[in-house]
Amino acid sequence: MSSGETRLALRAGATCVITPAGAVLLNPPRKQKLSGLPRGQLLALKALNRAPATVAELAAVAGDDVTALLDRLAGAGWLAVTVRAEGRDLYTVQPFGTPPRDEPAPLPPGATLSKFAVLHRDSDGFVLEHPLSWCDIRIHDLRLLTLLEQSGAEDSGLPAGFLADLHRGGFLADPAAEAAEFRSRSWSAPDLWFHRRSTLGERIVTWEHFGPTKWAKGRFPQPPTRKPDYPAAPIPLPRPDLAALRAADPTLTAVLEDRVSTRAFDDAAPITVAQLGELLFRTARSRGVRSEAPGEELVSKPYPSGGSVYELELYPVVRNVAGLEPGMYHYDAHGHTLRKIAEAGSPAVATLVKSTSATLADGAEPQVLLVLGARTGRVMWTYEQVSYAVILKHVGVLMQTVYLAATAMGLGACAQGFGDTAAFVSAAGVDELEECSVGSIIVGTPRAG
Incomplete structure (x- = not known):
């Protein structure tokens, strides 16, 4: 000096x-x-x-x-x-x-x-x-x-x-x-x-520009809770009887202890569209939308989400489901319906399916691959610096919810540690800065033994 x-x-x-x-x-x-x-x-x-x-x-x-x-x-x-x-x-x-x-x-x-x-x-x-x-x-x-x-x-x-x-x-x-x-x-x-x-420490010691600051409020409108519908006709999914499930489901301890990552599936007895609908209903449906402040929409779903923003969207990539044509679909959590968005033979969908070869036994292909997309603006409108970290935490809790519900239903599940985000963007027809893939999990009928 x-x-x-x-x-x-x-x-x-x-x-x-x-x-x-x-x-x-x-x-x-x-x-x-x-x-x-x-x-x-x-x-x-x-x-x-x-x-x-x-x-x-x-x-x-x-x-x-x-x-x-x-x-x-x-x-x-x-x-x-x-x-x-x-x-x-x-x-x-x-x-x-x-x-x-x-x-x-x-x-x-x-x-x-x-x-x-x-x-x-x-x-x-x-x-x-x-x-x-x-x-x-x-x-x-x-x-x-x-x-x-x-x-x-x-x-x-x-x-x-x-x-x-x-x-x-x-x-x-x-x-x-x-x-x-x-x-x-x-x-x-x-x-x-x-x-x-994305964590507190010497660099970040206050909440001034960190965490749920709602920095965008008054500058930009909050992205809506409901994604615009894809043009295909909706396919209604069956709604399970929750009261019956409460009475008949195995205990929480049982599903926690019985949960495993399934890497071999029975293609001769694939998951049915009714089972897929039940799994989506139990894990990711919207239970309602509310507003606690002007210009803000909050959601309720079966899994937790920071600030009740719920940015995750589910895209079932279907290869072998009884009662449902192969292809990539979007799950409308508000209407509990599916809309087809891409054909099974499209290069982007084929790439998404191929990415599972390292996950499943003998390089097999999945019955259903659930791709988790994040409409990032829902989180980033509210949170500063920690937004992507919060999204990944949501991916974790949703994956565990899928694992436990699948176990209770007698289905198999296996989360992926990676995915092809470029293929997702192409198949879903989205702008990656507005929506990107952040996780994926395979579900289907487990092979006996």
């Missing part, structure tokens, strides 16, 4: 309150008391609270040495530091947590950007993030971007201070070590970044 052009500021969201006993730094829910400060350092804090300043400008205001104060603030993660050269901002170290007390170990030759480092653009420009760092590095001078990929070279062209800040922030790593250690090798960059971005 000795460079004459380096500019300092309180980190984003932080303020300083001067008190009779000294000062208090606030960045809710975090706060730090600073007592016993000389008058000059209090004046420097007041200046920082008003606007960014250089060390020289703060020293002029304080009338004495402010190095000790600035080191204390930087060590606790209260200072954002903008490095400048020749009158231009190069980059800013933006802390959101507390820097490590000890200096990092020297990097071996050839160290470069960690595989977990993520460079992306937001409304303020380019920012470099690392899921395990205590800071972000905002890039102001785009010439630095062209040099980042050479960060491990002896003569990368990067300013020495920039390399030091990258290292201290944890953005640099030995690629051989990252590949050799299981704990780092086992995580992919998208998984770790998604994990940290």
Whole structure:
């Protein structure tokens, strides 16, 4: 911080309150008391609270040495530091947590950007993030971007201070070590970044832009609960007698203990359309729509959903169902009907069916593949940052609901760990930013033995 052009500021969201006993730094829910400060350092804090300043400008205001104060603030993660050269901002170290007390170990030759480092653009420009760092590095001078990929070279062209800040922030790593250690090798960059971005921690400590903020209310209409009907004529499905099921169903303990993933099915005795209808009714039908605020629709279904938004749609891909033509259908949860949306022989449907070959025994094809589509706007209208994580949680509870209902009915089920989202988009005729596939589960009549 000795460079004459380096500019300092309180980190984003932080303020300083001067008190009779000294000062208090606030960045809710975090706060730090600073007592016993000389008058000059209090004046420097007041200046920082008003606007960014250089060390020289703060020293002029304080009338004495402010190095000790600035080191204390930087060590606790209260200072954002903008490095400048020749009158231009190069980059800013933006802390959101507390820097490590000890200096990092020297990097071996050839160290470069960690595989977990993520460079992306937001409304303020380019920012470099690392899921395990205590800071972000905002890039102001785009010439630095062209040099980042050479960060491990002896003569990368990067300013020495920039390399030091990258290292201290944890953005640099030995690629051989990252590949050799299981704990780092086992995580992919998208998984770790998604994990940290969708959970509370040092980066996210308040609900201001996190969770069910309903950020879109007043800006955009909430996507409706009911998806527009596909053009095909509806196929009504039988409705089971719930009172009879309450009396005759096996116990919850029985279905929990008997539930297994079925990978072999009996094509000589396939699932019937009545059984498929009962399974869909028991697991995914709409039990009603209500409104608790103007412009908002909430739904009730047999499985739980955050905020009662219920964004999931079911698409049965039928290969062998007694009483139902093969093809891909959409399940209308509000009317308890099916509408055919694609033929069985279409390339997209064939691709969806083929994706199950790694799931079923001997590469068999499913009697029915239930593809779970997410109308993401239903969740994203309400939730910030955690939307996709919430959707995946909904996938989990719906899959378990299907498993348990299928077990109670004597059917087999097997969830897939992957699917072909491009094939789904093509078959369903949807915009992937509005609706995408997020899961799939195979159901049918289990093979005896």
